[in-house]
Amino acid sequence: MQLYKRLKTLTANHIKSDRQADAKVPSDLWRKCPKCGTTILTKEFDQYATCPHCHYGFRISARQRLGWLVDDFDEQDSELSSNDPLNFPGYPAKLKQAQGKTGLNDAVLTGRARIRGQHFALGIMDPTFIMGSLGTATGEKITRLFERATQERLPVVLCTASGGARMQEGINSLMQMAKISNAVAQHAAAGLLYLVILTDPTTGGVTASFAMQGDITLAEPHALVGFAGRRVIEQTIHQKIPADLQDAENLLRHGFVDRIVRRQDEKTTIWQLLQYGGGQHD
Numbered sequence: 001m002q003l004y005k006r007l008k009t010l011t012a013n014h015i016k017s018d019r020q021a022d023a024k025v026p027s028d029l030w031r032k033c034p035k036c037g038t039t040i041l042t043k044e045f046d047q048y049a050t051c052p053h054c055h056y057g058f059r060i061s062a063r064q065r066l067g068w069l070v071d072d073f074d075e076q077d078s079e080l081s082s083n084d085p086l087n088f089p090g091y092p093a094k095l096k097q098a099q100g101k102t103g104l105n106d107a108v109l110t111g112r113a114r115i116r117g118q119h120f121a122l123g124i125m126d127p128t129f130i131m132g133s134l135g136t137a138t139g140e141k142i143t144r145l146f147e148r149a150t151q152e153r154l155p156v157v158l159c160t161a162s163g164g165a166r167m168q169e170g171i172n173s174l175m176q177m178a179k180i181s182n183a184v185a186q187h188a189a190a191g192l193l194y195l196v197i198l199t200d201p202t203t204g205g206v207t208a209s210f211a212m213q214g215d216i217t218l219a220e221p222h223a224l225v226g227f228a229g230r231r232v233i234e235q236t237i238h239q240k241i242p243a244d245l246q247d248a249e250n251l252l253r254h255g256f257v258d259r260i261v262r263r264q265d266e267k268t269t270i271w272q273l274l275q276y277g278g279g280q281h282d
């Protein structure tokens with residue numbers, strides 16, 4: 001009994017000292033790569049925020065990505081935001097919080113961009129804005145991006161990242177898939193290039209529509225790309241699915257992706273591919 005009491009005290013003291021130690025270590029000192037498990041000191045992260053071991057690209061905001069992706073950017077439709085069509089409880093507060101955090105009015109950043117004299121229309125979806133979900137304002141901004149690019153005869157580059165349709169906007173959100181796909185088809189009919197870069201994660205209605213309609217489809221290393229989540233698939237088909245089923249590398253092996261590109265090489269790769277796309281050059 002005495003030993004038990006001592007052990008109890010010892011354990012309690014250990015927990016206390018562990019907690020005190022935890023309190024002294026800032027929680028943002030390091031990050032663990034979710035793909036290979038490597039622990040990376042946050043100060044070792046450069047602007048690309050990638051894992052030095054497996055090259056996985058951590059989820060970053062659209063504005064952070066813009067910082068290294070292009071030479072010039074002229075933002076458009078920045079004022080567009082959702083008007084909460086279903087009066088969904090708690091949605092306005094959630095929107096406001098996401099807007100404050102990302103500096104965007106909705107989950108995509110759109111505009112005209114330039115890399116080494118090559119002009120194009122650019123869209124970057126933001127996984128940190130309500131999981132990059134596709135709402136009415138997101139859909140309208142991407143539609144306008146394609147319509148404007150068709151009028152101005154510009155190629156489109158779109159970095160996708162999404163958890164799928166935005167449930168707070170219900171059917172209005174699902175309709176964006178058809179609306180954007182129509183704008184993509186008109187852009188294609190005009191003979192213009194559409195280049196997609198699939199980033200982690202690209203799922204749901206976005207994968208089921210415009211993310212898979214590109215003329216050229218690139219993906220970042222180990223990006224999760226799929227329609228339904230793993231658990232939903234397994235419950236539906238009553239089978240375990242392979243661990244790498246929705247990895248970009250597996251999609252490459254099966255022909256859904258043309259090339260895996262590291263973030264550090266994206267800018268040059270876009271520029272090289274646009275040379276073949278008949279875009280405007282200075």
Ligand SMILES: [Zn+2]
Binds near residue numbers: 034
């Ligand atoms: Zn890694």
